[in-house]
Amino acid sequence: MTRKRVAVLISGRGSNMSALIDAARDPAYPAEIVGVLSNKAAAPGLAIAANDGIATASLAQSKFPSRDMFEDTMTQIMESWEVDYVCLAGFMRILGEDFVIRWQGRMINIHPSLLPLYKGLHTHERALADGASVHGCTVHFVTPGLDEGPAIVQAKVPVLAGDTPQSLADRVLIEEHRIYPEALKMLAEGRVTF
Numbered sequence: 001m002t003r004k005r006v007a008v009l010i011s012g013r014g015s016n017m018s019a020l021i022d023a024a025r026d027p028a029y030p031a032e033i034v035g036v037l038s039n040k041a042a043a044p045g046l047a048i049a050a051n052d053g054i055a056t057a058s059l060a061q062s063k064f065p066s067r068d069m070f071e072d073t074m075t076q077i078m079e080s081w082e083v084d085y086v087c088l089a090g091f092m093r094i095l096g097e098d099f100v101i102r103w104q105g106r107m108i109n110i111h112p113s114l115l116p117l118y119k120g121l122h123t124h125e126r127a128l129a130d131g132a133s134v135h136g137c138t139v140h141f142v143t144p145g146l147d148e149g150p151a152i153v154q155a156k157v158p159v160l161a162g163d164t165p166q167s168l169a170d171r172v173l174i175e176e177h178r179i180y181p182e183a184l185k186m187l188a189e190g191r192v193t194f
Contacts, residue, residue: 004031004084004188009074009091010038014045015173016089016110016180021052023181030188035081037074039093055081061093071099087184088142097144105194107142108187110180112172114154115140119147124165124172135159135168137176139183141194152183152192 006024008017017036024032036049041058050056057077064070078086088109100107113123115138127135136156141149155175159168186192 001028001030003029005034005082006031006085006087006184006188007035007037007078007081007083008033008049008087008089010036010043010045010089011040011092012043012045012090014043014048014089016176017045017087018048019177019180020087020089020184021049021054023185029181029185031085031184034083035078037077039091045089067096068098071096075099075102085184085187087180089180094146095142100142100144104143105141108139108152108183109142109147109149110176111138111140111147112169112176114138114156115147115151122165124168127159128163128165128168132159135172137172137179139179150194152186153179155179 008020010017021033023029033054035055035057036046038046038058039061041060046056046058059070059073061067061070064073084106086103086107088107113127114136118126124135134156136154138154139152141152143149155178157171157175
């Protein structure tokens with residue numbers, strides 16, 4: 001079995017990145033995390049990845065004259081890692097259409113809601129404000145429209161009486177850590193395609 005080579009894009013602590021790294025420690029898992037790239041040099045996830053012997057890179061978009069040049073450099077780094085797939089794990093930048101199309105069908109994202117509900121930010125607050133009884137998370141293919149790509153896996157989480165955005169987020173995160181490795185496995189094994 002040739003394992004698929006995966007880059008993870010992060011902006012922060014990288015808890016979903018860590019879940020993917022943990023899954024990939026199993027030699028039978030069909031993907032390996034070969035690089036972690038962040039748009040923030042101080043992202044704690046970079047140190048976690050480096051401690052695991054994974055290549056890391058950080059790029060500040062502010063250092064580039066345009067978003068296209070920033071994203072072209074990201075692509076060059078990932079191509080140097082010979083990446084098959086890209087996993088967005090809390091990468092807090094909206095990606096340009098050219099970059100998304102370049103990786104389309106090979107780039108997935110984890111989003112903290114049951115898409116198509118609550119695209120974008122503040123999903124837990126919005127679910128609570130709406131009086132939702134069920135919330136959750138979605139792994140989906142990335143397309144040029146924000147959080148619009150086809151879903152691969154979803155997990156539901158009940159909304160409990162007295163939930164705060166943080167308590168709800170904490171329970172959703174447990175499911176994120178479960179379904180992201182599952183979705184990547186399906187993709188790497190060719191059981192799901194764009």
